[in-house]
Amino acid sequence: MIEVRNVEKYYGANGNVTKALDNISFTSADGEFLCIMGASGSGKTTLLNCISTLDSLSAGEILFDGVPRSTIKEAEMAAFRRRNLGFVFQNYNLLDSLTLGENISLSLLVNAVDPAAVPARVAQLAHEVGIEPLLDKFPSQVSGGERQRCAFARAIINTPKLIFADEPTGALDSGSAMKLMQIMGALNQTMHASIFMVTHDALCASYAERVLFLKDGKLFSEIVKGEKSKRDFYHEILDGVSLLGGQTVC
Numbered sequence: 001m002i003e004v005r006n007v008e009k010y011y012g013a014n015g016n017v018t019k020a021l022d023n024i025s026f027t028s029a030d031g032e033f034l035c036i037m038g039a040s041g042s043g044k045t046t047l048l049n050c051i052s053t054l055d056s057l058s059a060g061e062i063l064f065d066g067v068p069r070s071t072i073k074e075a076e077m078a079a080f081r082r083r084n085l086g087f088v089f090q091n092y093n094l095l096d097s098l099t100l101g102e103n104i105s106l107s108l109l110v111n112a113v114d115p116a117a118v119p120a121r122v123a124q125l126a127h128e129v130g131i132e133p134l135l136d137k138f139p140s141q142v143s144g145g146e147r148q149r150c151a152f153a154r155a156i157i158n159t160p161k162l163i164f165a166d167e168p169t170g171a172l173d174s175g176s177a178m179k180l181m182q183i184m185g186a187l188n189q190t191m192h193a194s195i196f197m198v199t200h201d202a203l204c205a206s207y208a209e210r211v212l213f214l215k216d217g218k219l220f221s222e223i224v225k226g227e228k229s230k231r232d233f234y235h236e237i238l239d240g241v242s243l244l245g246g247q248t249v250c
C-alpha cells in the first residue's frame with residue numbers, strides 16, 4: 001500500500017519558486033491501476049517522480065507499506081527501485097548506444113537473471129509489443145512509437161510490483177495504444193502489479209480503476225470505476241476532463 005500524505009513540491013529558490021505539488025494526499029492499495037490526468041504543468045510528472053522515489057519531497061511524506069520514505073536509506077532505495085519498480089518515462093530514456101534488444105534486457109542483467117534465459121524473454125515481450133523485428137536496431141533508427149514500445153517492454157520485463165508510466169501511449173496510434181493498455185491491464189490482473197499512469201487520453205484512462213485529476217498542483221477530483229462499464233467510466237472521465245476547465249489537458 002502507498003500512502004501519499006500532504007505532499008508538497010517546490011522548484012526553484014529566492015523568490016522564483018514554482019509550487020508544483022500543493023498538499024496532495026491519497027492512498028493506493030496494492031495492485032491498483034491508477035491514472036493521473038490534468039493540464040500541462042499541473043504536476044503529473046512531478047507527482048509520479050515523487051511517488052517513484054526519483055525526486056525528493058519539499059514537505060509531507062510517502063509511506064510504502066507503512067514505512068516512511070524519509071526513513072529508507074539511499075542504498076536501500078536504489079535496491080528497492082531496481083527490484084520492484086518499472087518506469088516508462090515521458091521521453092523514453094532509452095540508451096542510444098544500445099540496441100532495442102539490449103535496452104530491454106539491461107534490467108534483467110542488472111538483476112542477475114540467468115543470462116541463458118534472457119534472449120527468449122526479450123523476444124517474447126518484443127513480440128507482444130510488436131517490435132520483435134527491430135531488436136538489433138538502435139533507438140535513433142526507429143520511430144518514436146517504436147521507441148515508446150521498447151521503453152514499455154524494458155519497464156515490465158522484470159515483472160515489477162509497481163509500474164510508473166508517464167504518457168506511455170503519447171507517440172502511438174490508437175490501435176497500438178489500446179494494445180499497450182490491454183497488456184497493462186493484463187499485468188495489473190495477473191501479476192497484481194500496481195500501475196501509476198499519466199495520460200491525456202480518456203480512452204486509455206478508462207482501463208484504470210481510478211482517475212485522479214490534478215489542477216495547479218492540487219488534487220482537484222477523483223473518479224472510481226467500481227462496477228461501471230468501461231464505456232460509462234470513459235464518459236465520466238470525459239466529464240471530469242471538461243470540469244477541469246478551459247485548459248488543454250495533456
Ligand SMILES: Nc1ncnc2c1ncn2[C@@H]1O[C@H](COP(=O)(O)OP(=O)(O)OP(=O)(O)O)[C@@H](O)[C@H]1O
Binds near residue numbers: 011019038039045047
Ligand atoms: N526541474 C524543474 N525545475 C523547475 N520547475 C519545474 C521543474 N520540473 C517541473 N517544473 C514546473 O513544475 C510544474 C509541474 O511540472 P510537471 O512536469 O509535473 O507537469 P506535467 O503535469 O507533467 O506537465 P506535462 O503534461 O506538460 O508533462 C510546472 O509548472 C513546471 O514548469
Ligand SMILES: [Mg+2]
Binds near residue numbers: 045046090166
Ligand atoms: Mg509531464
